Amino acid sequence: METPLYRVSSASNTLSALCYNSHMKSGLDGTLKVSLPLPPSINSQYATVNGRRILSSEARRFKAEVSRVMSEMSFSGRLATGTCDALRSGYLSLFIDFYFATPMKRDLDGGLKITQDALCEALDINDNRVVDIHLVKRIDPRNPRIEVQLETIPESEWHFDEEYIYMGTPPVKAPGSPQS
Numbered sequence: 033m034e035t036p037l038y039r040v041s042s043a044s045n046t047l048s049a050l051c052y053n054s055h056m057k058s059g060l061d062g063t064l065k066v067s068l069p070l071p072p073s074i075n076s077q078y079a080t081v082n083g084r085r086i087l088s089s090e091a092r093r094f095k096a097e098v099s100r101v102m103s104e105m106s107f108s109g110r111l112a113t114g115t116c117d118a119l120r121s122g123y124l125s126l127f128i129d130f131y132f133a134t135p136m137k138r139d140l141d142g143g144l145k146i147t148q149d150a151l152c153e154a155l156d157i158n159d160n161r162v163v164d165i166h167l168v169k170r171i172d173p174r175n176p177r178i179e180v181q182l183e184t185i186p187e188s189e190w191h192f193d194e195e196y197i198y199m200g201t202p203p204v205k206a207p208g209s210p211q212s
Contacts, residue, residue, distance in 0.1 A: 062118035062184035064111065064155075068098055070130070070176045071143035071150070091146055098150035120157050122184035125164035129179040131172040140169045147178060155182075163190060 071077075077091040087095075105111035128147060132138055144167060152159040164185065 062115060062122070064115060064119065064180075064182045066101060066105065066180050068101060068147070068178050068180060069094065070132070070178060071146045073138055074142035077146055094146060095150040095153065098147075099154040102151070102154035116155060118184050119155060119182060120161075122161070122187065123164075123190045124157070124162045125166070125183050125185050126151075126162050127166045127168075127181040127183075129168045129170055131170045131175065131177050131179070133171075133173045133176045135169070135171050140167050143178065147180065151180065151182060163192075 071094050072088065072090040077088055078085050079088045080086075102111065106116075126148060128144065130138075130140060130143060144165070148159050148162060148165075151157075152162070
């Protein structure tokens with residue numbers, strides 16, 4: 033029987049994401065949970081200045097806010113050094129629950145990249161370590177936000193498909209040369 037991705041919490045009757053690794057619990061090294069403001073929509077993330085695409089002021093404010101929240105969590109002890117070290121050293125799974133004010137105004141995936149970038153930059157993590165992503169769209173008109181969970185995936189539980197080694201481009205044979 034497969035474990036459901038979400039379970040109903042009997043205490044609050046709300047849905048809560050299950051970890052990628054069922055043995056991991058919130059607060060243990062390698063798992064970070066944080067509530068953040070909604071990122072700007074994809075159409076508001078970039079501006080063109082002198083023919084160049086740059087992050088908009090709204091996008092820069094969002095990234096600065098994520099950085100501030102991570103610094104505050106670290107300073108207060110809610111983000112342990114061991115957690116950061118674990119997140120920096122393994123493959124990562126990213127869960128984001130988007131709580132929008134309305135159901136159809138925004139795309140679910142429009143805030144993924146800026147959120148992933150902002151979080152990874154604030155934690156000094158290379159975002160290419162994220163190999164597993166889960167996005168959920170929810171509605172909360174009174175409190176639009178994102179609930180983010182970033183966790184390590186033990187190497188014993190994550191494997192890429194068969195590895196390929198790039199050997200270069202095969203040599204081009206001249207016309208009329210013997211075939212091997």
